[in-house]
Amino acid sequence: xxxxxxxxxxxxxxxxxxxxxxxxxxxxxxxxxxxxxxxxxxxxxxxxxxxxxxxxxxxxxxxxxxxxxxxxxxxxxxxxxxxxxxxxxxxxxxxxxxxxxxxxxxxxxxxxxxxxxxxxxxxxxxxxxxxxxxxxxxxxxxxxxxxxxxxxxxxxxxxxxxxxxxxxxxxxxxxxxxxxxxxxxxxxxxxxxxxxxxxxxxxxxxxxxxxxxxxxxxxxxxxxxxxxxxxxxxxxxxxxxxxxxxxxxxxxxxxxxxxxxxxxxxxxxxxx
Numbered sequence: 001x002x003x004x005x006x007x008x009x010x011x012x013x014x015x016x017x018x019x020x021x022x023x024x025x026x027x028x029x030x031x032x033x034x035x036x037x038x039x040x041x042x043x044x045x046x047x048x049x050x051x052x053x054x055x056x057x058x059x060x061x062x063x064x065x066x067x068x069x070x071x072x073x074x075x076x077x078x079x080x081x082x083x084x085x086x087x088x089x090x091x092x093x094x095x096x097x098x099x100x101x102x103x104x105x106x107x108x109x110x111x112x113x114x115x116x117x118x119x120x121x122x123x124x125x126x127x128x129x130x131x132x133x134x135x136x137x138x139x140x141x142x143x144x145x146x147x148x149x150x151x152x153x154x155x156x157x158x159x160x161x162x163x164x165x166x167x168x169x170x171x172x173x174x175x176x177x178x179x180x181x182x183x184x185x186x187x188x189x190x191x192x193x194x195x196x197x198x199x200x201x202x203x204x205x206x207x208x209x210x211x212x213x214x215x216x217x218x219x220x221x222x223x224x225x226x227x228x229x230x231x232x233x234x235x236x237x238x239x240x241x242x243x244x245x246x247x248x249x250x251x252x253x254x255x256x257x258x259x260x261x262x263x264x265x266x267x268x269x270x271x272x
Contacts (some may be wrong), residue, residue: 004094005153006099009056011098012105014053015079018048019070024106026272027079028265029100029216031115033080033232033253035065040262043067050083055098057091059083068103074270080105085109086211088190096212097143098220104223110168110272111220112265114230115252116239117184120198124180124207126236127257129264131172131227132164133181135214136206139188140162144220145205158222168228168272175267182207184231186214195239209237228268232257 002123016022030038050056050066058066066083079098085091100111113161117130136239142158173179185201189211193201201209208231234253 001152002227004098004240005150008098008101008105011053011102013088015048015068015102015106016046018052019068021046021070021077023077024079024103025108025209026112026141026269027100027103027108028112028269029081029084029114031084031212031232032061033116033234033257034114036159036262037259037262037265038069038080039120040259040266041078041080042072043181043269044071044080050099053102055102056083057085057095059085060089061086073266076269076272079108079268081105084212086190087141087188088211091214093141093145094144096215100216100220101223104220104225105250109225110228111225111249112228112230113213113216114232115210115213116211116234117231118235119190119207119233120202120209120237120240121182121207124182124233124238126232126233126253129261130182130208130231130233131169131179132208132213132231133169133185134164134183135229136183136185136201136204136216137214137218138201139214140159140169143215144222154222154224159216160218160221162220163217163227164229165226168226171271172230172268175271176264182231184208184210184213184229187211193238198237198239208233212230234263
């Protein structure tokens with residue numbers, strides 16, 4: 001099956017069968033360090049392995065597990081996607097966004113994209129959560145590449161003027177007034193950036209850097225979902241502070257912040 005939209009519809013029907021949830025209201029993609037905090041949201045009613053769903057590829061990155069957890073929070077039916085895949089794993093843009101397309105096909109019209117990010121602002125310390133206001137897609141690809149979307153779907157020339165919903169961002173800041181906003185730049189990875197590259201994207205306006213999120217956000221907006229992006233700053237980017245960069249440090253920062261992340265997610269999701 002080559003039509004990625006039909007493939008997502010098939011996977012959504014399989015997710016309904018396996019989870020027992022007919023329709024979701026919200027979906028959350030759990031980035032590095034965020035999964036440990038979901039215990040604050042309550043016991044899942046189901047845990048579905050993405051290996052049982054059409055079109056999903058297995059994640060290969062430490063801290064990512066191929067699962068979709070279903071929970072209900074204050075009457076809101078939530079799909080928690082624990083199993084993000086990335087371009088640098090050898091995947092296409094369509095592989096990367098397939099989980100988001102699937103949960104939207106299963107009803108979710110609000111998508112919360114979380115990630116671990118390097119910080120470019122020395123005043124924003126590791127362990128801080130930042131709301132994504134906008135992004136720079138420097139991955140050299142897009143989920144809108146390839147054949148035009150089939151009849152019934154929007155144009156491939158999707159408007160991204162309000163990609164990260166101003167309304168959802170306002171709700172998040174009302175819930176947690178200390179949250180600041182930033183511009184996330186998505187690069188392909190998997191290597192960390194050079195100090196010169198970080199200086200380049202800083203001059204372009206970026207305050208956060210990572211290797212995910214941007215393609216998922218575009219795919220979600222194309223399907224008319226509202227998008228909220230949340231970045232956990234796990235380290236300073238190259239050249240911002242002294243010392244080498246290590247993925248284990250990313251995971252450790254996420255683990256140490258897991259209680260705060262879970263509590264923040266619970267409050268934000270209850271308010272959406």
